[in-house]
Amino acid sequence: GAVVSQHPSRVICKSGTSVKIECRSLDFQATTMFWYRQFPKQSLMLMATSNEGSKATYEQGVEKDKFLINHASLTLSTLTVTSAHPEDSSFYICSARDVTGGSHEQYFGPGTRLTVT
Amino acid sequence: AQSVTQLGSHVSVSEGALVLLRCNYSSSVPPYLFWYVQYPNQGLQLLLKYTSAATLVKGINGFEAEFKKSETSFHLTKPSAHMSDAAEYFCAVTASGYSTLTFGKGTMLLVSP
Numbered sequence: 001g002a003v004v005s006q007h008p009s010r011v012i013c014k015s016g017t018s019v020k021i022e023c024r025s026l027d028f029q030a031t032t033m034f035w036y037r038q039f040p041k042q043s044l045m046l047m048a049t050s051n052e053g054s055k056a057t058y059e060q061g062v063e064k065d066k067f068l069i070n071h072a073s074l075t076l077s078t079l080t081v082t083s084a085h086p087e088d089s090s091f092y093i094c095s096a097r098d099v100t101g102g103s104h105e106q107y108f109g110p111g112t113r114l115t116v117t
Numbered sequence: 118a119q120s121v122t123q124l125g126s127h128v129s130v131s132e133g134a135l136v137l138l139r140c141n142y143s144s145s146v147p148p149y150l151f152w153y154v155q156y157p158n159q160g161l162q163l164l165l166k167y168t169s170a171a172t173l174v175k176g177i178n179g180f181e182a183e184f185k186k187s188e189t190s191f192h193l194t195k196p197s198a199h200m201s202d203a204a205e206y207f208c209a210v211t212a213s214g215y216s217t218l219t220f221g222k223g224t225m226l227l228v229s230p
Contacts (some may be wrong), residue, residue, distance in 0.1 A: 004160075006160075020174055032216075034217065041225075042222070042223070043207065043220045043221060043222045043223050044161075044207070044220050046217055046218070049217060076189045077129040091158075093160050093161070095161075105163065105166070106218060107163075108153075108160040108162070109160050110160040111158065111159060113158065
């Protein structure tokens with residue numbers, strides 16, 4: 001099946017710094033990718049929808065200036081957490097939609113654990 | 118708009134026992150329904166999906182789910198639990214292949230020897 005990778009898997013950064021997380025679709029092209037945030041023992045919360053070549057669509061309550069999303073190619077989307085604070089510590093998961101064959105199935109990356117100290 | 122309710126944040130079963138994880142949905146249009154499994158510190162893996170074809174859907178690892186429109190349910194079952202089934206399970210709904218997924222709060226499945 002289709003594979004989505006995320007890098008890094010874990011990152012620890014100091015408060016006030018920025019962190020970039022990459023999401024790649026390895027064997028298919030993804031015009032749409034999604035970024036989720038998951039707090040411990042909770043469900044996934046959709047943060048934004050990333051469309052290749054256009055601006056991301058953010059969910060209500062998500063700060064677009066804090067969580068910068070760039071979908072520069074059909075296989076890569078990046079999430080940059082700017083001026084990170086401890087409350088941004090979370091598990092970030094991306095997914096990519098595969099539209100080949102009409103499946104529209106979303107494939108999820110393994111997640112990135114962000115810890116802000 | 119769509120929503121998903123998963124009854125029971127934790128379900129405990131013995132190895133070899135029947136697994137039943139409950140999911141009820143709300144959707145203003147015919148839904149697409151999914152079950153995902155998440156192991157600790159990992160992403161989500163698709164177990165099975167319903168996309169308006171057969172109402173009984175078979176997935177990986179021996180899991181299956183039945184879409185019941187009259188009950189707005191999509192419960193996940195497995196006849197015999199394995200220790201390796203212990204994980205978090207999420208039910209999700211979407212209105213179409215182009216829509217975003219809405220997840221339930223998840224059910225942690227605990228399997229005891």
